[in-house]
Amino acid sequence: MTVPTQKPARKLTMQQRYAALTHDLDWDPTYVAEEEIYPFTTFEGIKVHDWSKWEDPFRLTVEAYNKYQAEKDRRLYAVLDGFAQSQGQLSLTEGRYMNAMKIFLQGIPSGEYQAHRNFSHLARYFNGPGARFASLCQSMDELRHAQTEIHTLSHYNKYFGGMHDWNKMSDRVWYLSVPKSFFDDAGTAGPFEWLIAIGFSFEYLLTNLLFVPFMSGAAFNGDLPTMTFGFSAQSDESRHMTLGLEGIKFMLEQDEDNLPIVQAWLDKWFWRGYRLIALVAGMMDYMLPKRVMSWKEAFELYFEEQMLNGLFKDLEYYGIKPPRHVQWAIDEKEILSHQVYWVLYQFSHAAAFTTTIPNEEDQAWLESAYPETWPVFKSVVWDKAQRVVDSGGRYFNPGLPQLCQICQIPMGFTEPGNPLVQCQRHSIYEGERYDFCSDGCQWIFDREPEKYVQAWLPVHQIYQGNCGGPTLPDVAVWYGLEPGDAGEYIGSMDHQDWLKWHASSIKEG
Amino acid sequence: MQFELRTQVIEPRRKTFSNLVRRYGDRPASRYEEGSVDIQATENFHYRPLWAPDKELYDPTYTAFRLTDPYSFLDPRQLYYAPYVQSRAASGEAFSKSLDYVDSRGLLTKLPDGWAAIVGELLLPLRHYEAGAELISIEGSRFAYGTTIDQACTYAAFDRIGNAQSLSRVGIVFNDGHAHALAEAKEKWLDDPALQGLRRLIEELLIERDYAKELIALDLCDQLLYAVLYTHLDEAALMGGAGAYSLIAQHFSTWFLDQRRWIDQLVKVWFADPEFAETNKAAFNDVLDRRWSQIVEAVTDYSAALDSRVDTGAVAATSANAAAVAARLGELGLTVPGGK
Numbered sequence: 001m002t003v004p005t006q007k008p009a010r011k012l013t014m015q016q017r018y019a020a021l022t023h024d025l026d027w028d029p030t031y032v033a034e035e036e037i038y039p040f041t042t043f044e045g046i047k048v049h050d051w052s053k054w055e056d057p058f059r060l061t062v063e064a065y066n067k068y069q070a071e072k073d074r075r076l077y078a079v080l081d082g083f084a085q086s087q088g089q090l091s092l093t094e095g096r097y098m099n100a101m102k103i104f105l106q107g108i109p110s111g112e113y114q115a116h117r118n119f120s121h122l123a124r125y126f127n128g129p130g131a132r133f134a135s136l137c138q139s140m141d142e143l144r145h146a147q148t149e150i151h152t153l154s155h156y157n158k159y160f161g162g163m164h165d166w167n168k169m170s171d172r173v174w175y176l177s178v179p180k181s182f183f184d185d186a187g188t189a190g191p192f193e194w195l196i197a198i199g200f201s202f203e204y205l206l207t208n209l210l211f212v213p214f215m216s217g218a219a220f221n222g223d224l225p226t227m228t229f230g231f232s233a234q235s236d237e238s239r240h241m242t243l244g245l246e247g248i249k250f251m252l253e254q255d256e257d258n259l260p261i262v263q264a265w266l267d268k269w270f271w272r273g274y275r276l277i278a279l280v281a282g283m284m285d286y287m288l289p290k291r292v293m294s295w296k297e298a299f300e301l302y303f304e305e306q307m308l309n310g311l312f313k314d315l316e317y318y319g320i321k322p323p324r325h326v327q328w329a330i331d332e333k334e335i336l337s338h339q340v341y342w343v344l345y346q347f348s349h350a351a352a353f354t355t356t357i358p359n360e361e362d363q364a365w366l367e368s369a370y371p372e373t374w375p376v377f378k379s380v381v382w383d384k385a386q387r388v389v390d391s392g393g394r395y396f397n398p399g400l401p402q403l404c405q406i407c408q409i410p411m412g413f414t415e416p417g418n419p420l421v422q423c424q425r426h427s428i429y430e431g432e433r434y435d436f437c438s439d440g441c442q443w444i445f446d447r448e449p450e451k452y453v454q455a456w457l458p459v460h461q462i463y464q465g466n467c468g469g470p471t472l473p474d475v476a477v478w479y480g481l482e483p484g485d486a487g488e489y490i491g492s493m494d495h496q497d498w499l500k501w502h503a504s505s506i507k508e509g
Numbered sequence: 510m511q512f513e514l515r516t517q518v519i520e521p522r523r524k525t526f527s528n529l530v531r532r533y534g535d536r537p538a539s540r541y542e543e544g545s546v547d548i549q550a551t552e553n554f555h556y557r558p559l560w561a562p563d564k565e566l567y568d569p570t571y572t573a574f575r576l577t578d579p580y581s582f583l584d585p586r587q588l589y590y591a592p593y594v595q596s597r598a599a600s601g602e603a604f605s606k607s608l609d610y611v612d613s614r615g616l617l618t619k620l621p622d623g624w625a626a627i628v629g630e631l632l633l634p635l636r637h638y639e640a641g642a643e644l645i646s647i648e649g650s651r652f653a654y655g656t657t658i659d660q661a662c663t664y665a666a667f668d669r670i671g672n673a674q675s676l677s678r679v680g681i682v683f684n685d686g687h688a689h690a691l692a693e694a695k696e697k698w699l700d701d702p703a704l705q706g707l708r709r710l711i712e713e714l715l716i717e718r719d720y721a722k723e724l725i726a727l728d729l730c731d732q733l734l735y736a737v738l739y740t741h742l743d744e745a746a747l748m749g750g751a752g753a754y755s756l757i758a759q760h761f762s763t764w765f766l767d768q769r770r771w772i773d774q775l776v777k778v779w780f781a782d783p784e785f786a787e788t789n790k791a792a793f794n795d796v797l798d799r800r801w802s803q804i805v806e807a808v809t810d811y812s813a814a815l816d817s818r819v820d821t822g823a824v825a826a827t828s829a830n831a832a833a834v835a836a837r838l839g840e841l842g843l844t845v846p847g848g849k
Binding site: 011016020021022025029030031032037039040043061062063065066067069071073076077087109113116117118120121124133136139140143144147150151154158159160163165166170171172177180185187188189190451452454455461480482484501 | 519521522523524525526527528540543544545547548549550551552553554555556557558559560566567589590591594595597598601602604605636637639640643644647648650651656659660663666667670671673674675677678680681686687688691695698699708709712713715716
């Protein structure tokens, strides 16, 4: 009898196996120069000496990726199908909740999609295979998020206004130039700046502030599909956060000359991202019928506590300081959402969502969340708006607002410490004057004026006749707005439908 | 007997998003359409890329191949993310099963000598070819104009890095759990004359800066390489006592059939474009002019090396494949150098 010789133990550890499957696929080219294959990784001034030092904390292979993601999507789409079949929109807290999701659909999938395209840029043009493969996986994820968000909200689009032309609107409508210019800015930068802008600042520093209000807001307001999407995206997001953190550490560890470059990007992209999510602040405090927490609480928890007192303590080791202008953001936390929502309220006749005056219950909540600032805003703004409504009207601002050259939000922010004085800064570049909402935006302009003078500012474009015509109705047509998309929520098509659906006369079939 | 479920019926205001109604009329849309058509921004870009100041962020002129309407290309497989990962999870599982079977029976370690040489010296080095193919494909994911082309390129890129990883796993099983076969294969990729034509092609394509020209040249090479390596050799392996090779090869030839579907459709749409058909033919002819002989030579060298390990008539097969591909290209109105 022959005894089979025992098979020797597998000689590769998991780590070696992973390296063999991924990093080892690279080779040093000899028929062409390496810098011709990867021409974009030097002009930003970032010095990399050893790409192999890039760590992949997840060690994900293609096989494992496909398996996990397929399972997640199977579950998500089962929920979407069930929700549509059961007319799940009837179980929302209120019809006006949908306004938060209109802003989400108009602003977020196009951003996810931009992230997909630009992570593909990194997946092609980073010299190191580890960094490239991580970027490739993130590119796939971002495409997933764009599509799953569209599919999640597709059912609502059939029953509510404001969502039907989200892709055209994200290219054209005034407030959507805020997210568009943000992602355009990052995508037109170099690959390392993209990594700090999106991979680190957006996906790590600010991600909770962006996603928690929407996803928890969905959970609190009966929006099962969006909540399920949120849970489903969570494990992708944690990979993205890790990539962002790995990216910044990698740059800082490669060469000490990288520190000032990275710090300046961090300063820029903190402020850029913070201004972008000001829209979220207005949404979470004013548009959710059931609140999760206030913007102020979210900012304190997710930014001041987790980032300033957590992450930045770790980054001190590398010489990284908290973002320039962070104090301004802290000082604004009690007034930001009030100011943003007031802008949205007075210009919602030209928007693809509706707004309304906070009702009694909303006001009680606002008073408890913002005991210092709400009473002031109420008397300065909302009492007047209410008087207009009481006399049978609705206040809309008849003019066009001036926009900040950088963040592109209408100039409605105020001087630090003085919430009644509008803040206005300006710089002169090549004889032209450019206006800004804050020190942060002015600082960003002054670093790269040749870039920011190119901005496609919606109000300028209307004045120049590039938006369908000179009158508001012309512009609204060009925006793709249809009856029921814009204006006041009370009495709107969405509101009327909501009342009709919940009246006892719903047909059975 | 069926029971009658009662649900509330609410008349929807619309069936799908407005862009799809404008394109296809007032009908319900598929998830592929909702998630793929008109997603990419097309106007009012804010800033010029620092690395390409003469272009927009998304710009049809990143390639010489143009479409009047980028969405005249729709993926015939209708793949958006969810069905993509589901189909790849299934094929990945099938590949793992084959590989586990081969591994548990030690079939790759018991290959006849000639076949072992083919696997170790000629098949495994192609994991680097696949890795290069991934880089070419992902360039389309960034630079294609329109989401449907971008998306097909993205999945192709992920497929190809997956192919590279699958070949690496074959190498580890071939080596009974070790990685030195992969190290040796890499040396072959770098130095073996039989592989230099392929490596040179990949490296040169990576500096073209026109994703579609790169993609087309790569695809021409794929058509010859996959035909000889995974189809022609598959049959020979079954006859030659190398069943393990056949088990592995079938996964790659199956993948390539799927890959062909979207590329053939893209070419068809390019050549049917109302405005750019001739532009696109000229661009394709430019690729043929500069690359066809190089590709045929590279795959012929490779085939000769295959024949030197096991004489299956690989060179003759490649010659016949090249003639067949050239004939198909000729039918499309293209000019193939050398009259092939």
